[in-house]
Amino acid sequence: MNAPGQRPLRADALRNAERLVIAARQAFADDGPEVSLEEIARRAGVGVATLYRRFPSKDDLVAAVLLWxxxxxxAPVLEAALVDPDPWRGxxxxxxxxMSLACEEQCTFLAAKSMSNLADGIQDRYFADFTKIVARAQAAGLLRKDLTPEDLPPVAYMLVGVLHVVRAPEWDWRRYLTLLLDGLRxxxxxxxxxxxRPGQT
Structure with a gap:
């Protein structure tokens, strides 16, 4: 729960931070994205001042939940995919x-006041690995060659967009993932x- 560049937390402070992150994730799921920081602190069993010392804003807390x-x-799935003997399976x-994370954490994402820089670090990590995973599949002849690294974020966002359109329980996002995967073959x-490219007309 230590942010980059921060000094390691004391054991009690680390426990409080972990409790706050776990409580926040559950509170967003139970009570919706508008749940107050006071309610999150109550669920975590700490004072509001303790919450604000560690997470000065709600966005800081949301970012910590998403990183966790x-x-x-x-991250473990990507690590396995990078060495999977079946690159397509990766x-x-x-x-x-x-998609599972995006689906499970919809309320967490909605709790953020600003998404502009909230998940940039996570996105950078994901696409750095996913680009390599795609390249392995292309080299094996299992994925279309004309897909470029620049295409990958729009392709992923197209898929995540399904969650904003289809909310009925009988519709599963895996249905649309299957359609997209067929387009990558x-x-x-x-x-x-x-x-x-930049500069081209």
Missing amino acids: RYDERV VVSSLEAA PAGATELPALR
Whole structure:
């Protein structure tokens, strides 16, 4: 729970930070994104002053929740995908992990007042690894060659966008992941329009 550049927390402070992050994640899920910081502190069993010392804003707390969940749910999947003997399986598992996190943490994302810089570090980590995973699948002839690293964030955001459109329980995001994966296969792929580079007209 130590942010980069911060001194390590004392044991009691670390425990408080962990309790706050766990309580915040549960509070967002139970009471929605508008739950107050006072309620989160109460759930964690600490004073509001303790919360603000560690997390000066709600966005700081949201970022800590997302980082915790990413390290727990997504990072290990990407690590395995980078060495998976089946590169296509690595692509699929990487997208499934990202979608699972986005689905499970919808209320956490909505709790942020500003998303502009909130998840940049997590996104950078994800796409740095996912780019390598995609390249492995392309080298093995399992993924279309014309997909570029610049394409990957829009492709992932297209998939995450499903969560904002389809909310009925009978519709599963895996249905749309399957459609997208078929579009990444080399067989029958329609040639993509050229990607415009900076300075090109």
